[in-house]
Amino acid sequence: MDEVAAKYNFAEMTGSRGITQLRWATFGEPSQVNSQPHLDSDGDLVGAHNGNVVNNVELRQQFMAEGLTVRSMNDGESCVHAVERYVDKGYDFIDAIRLAYGDLEGDYAFVIGRVDDDRLYAFKKGSGLVVGLGEGFTCVSSDLPSILPLTRNIVRMNDGEIVTFWADHVELRSVKDGSVLDREPETVTETMDAVQKGGYPHFMLKEIHEQSQVARELLHMLDGMSEASPRADSRGVQTVLEKMRTARQLYFIGCGTSYHACLAGAVYFAQIAGRSVIPVLAPQFVPQYAPAVNHEDVGLFVSQSGETKDVLNALQIAEERGMTCFGLANVIGSTLTKATACTLPLCCGYEISVPATKTFTNQVVTFLYLAYRLAGRDTKELAVIPDLMDKTLEMVAPQVEAITPSVNEWDDLYCLGYGATYAMALEGALKLKEITYAHCEGMLSTEFKHGPLSAVTKGFPILFAAGPTDVGLIVSGINEVTCRGARAIAIGEEDARLRANATDLIVLPKSTPEIASLLGVLPLQLLSYHMSVLRGFDPDFPRNLSKTLTVD
DSSP, X not given: OHHHHHXXXXXXXXXXXXXXXXXXXXXXXXXXXXXXXXXXXXXXXXXEEEEEETTHHXXXXXXXXXXXXXXXXXXXXXXXXXXXXXXXXXXXXXXXXHHHHHHOOEEEEEEEEETTOSOEEEEEEBSOOEEEEETTEEEEESOHHHHXXXXXXXXXXXXXXXEEEOSSOEEEEETTTOOEXXXXXXXXXXXXXXXXXXXXXXXXXXXXXXXXXXXXXXHHHHHHTSTTOOSTTTHHHHHHHHHHHHOSOEEEEEOHHHHHHHHHHHHHHHHHHOOOXXXXXXXXXXXXXXXXXXXXXXXXXXXXXXXXXXXXXXXHHHHHTTOEEEEEESXXXXXXXXHSSEEEEOOOOOOOSSXXXXXXXXXXXXXXXXXXXXXXXXXXXXXXXXXXXXXXXXXXXXXXXXXXXXXXXOSEEEEEEOTHHHHHHHHHHHHHHHHHOOXXXXXXXXXXXXXXXXXXXXXXXXXXXXXXXXXXXXXXXXXXXXXXXXXXXXXXXXXXXXXXXXXXXXXXXXXXXXXXXXXXXXXXXXXXHXXXXXXXXXXXXXXXXXXXXXXX
């Protein structure tokens, strides 16, 4: 973004209105012609969107048949033409937007204005959209953190609403009938310390080191949400637990990093509380499980942003089937938190770096906490987690930095785990893929012999996340690869068997088997960070990725 700003002299631009968009490519390749904002046929209207207009191809054909000038493949341009076609027919701007809203299928947030007008208009369906009210200015964004450095006074928009904004005020209207809506702005009080690097070279490294702090805050919050607490949200944890105890079947639903947390949570629930859980990727939930669920089932829908489109799709289907739906998210006020019966907050503050770190570990801590409560175990046993996180980072940092240069020579590697560490292996592999662009495959350690073993060559690096109760099994996997020349890097507590069999051992502090699995992801986060920096990449903003995925 800084390079684009310098190239086009953003700092020298003047004016009273502006539209910018950082595009995550869906329709049309990333190119100049497909970049937003887009113009209408005559260059009188300008607009940009975030999201996914799924009938884009059909709309482009309609617009061209109607004689409109279509310049790109991008669905953001289709949003502009959708309004243009009704403006050209004589409708006033609000009515043109209302009609365009009915033509645009999918989920999106869109802003548009006339070249010669002092107003801008925005409307949303599915995707997030927040209005900011400042001293002498107004703004709108699909991302709340981008507004907070400018103003703390905001209005959260709902689906089917249009906002007209001038420099000094805004007006909300209903898409349904055009009526004016009265909504008081709210003041966001969260600290913005997270948007400063605080002396760290990258946000990712800062957020890795914040994990102990946010875990401590989360555990304190969860304890505060007990039955005896006088807080308004005190019944949150208890409500979730009561439904889980009587559920016919439990589902943990998420995508990417959040799915990995769900996978770890399912292991914890089985091992600690004796309760089976189905962890499932959100898109696969729809065809594989949704047709069979009903009001007796409970789903916990997990999303860092609370706007993950795949998760929201699964949530909608689950609610239509009568399932009791709860949320686990970091952004209070997001679509997920509004759509579920109850949402547990992650208490991570703002996570700026695209690769999730502290939001992942707090998701895992939440699952561990719920498993303890479901089993009737004392959750005070978990109070050691934050200090163990700090101790882990202190212990493993020099070990990870020592092996990074040699591991960095490879563009292919594997990360293996078993039980709860299987989820950590998947997450570690994802981090390596995200920010080093090397191919790292996460896998169940016992599955490696069923095919991937053929990839092993001399020096080939294979990471093993070893839980203290699974060392014997992990050692077997280590020997499968070392006897074929591979380099086995074990991550686990000090153990003579790991020390004797692994090529390298990254030592974790002593803890319980459940906590040990959580600690095991920290060196994998650090390894991915240091490899990314060594390769000359910015770990905070990896190519092709977005922090919040609002598209299908």
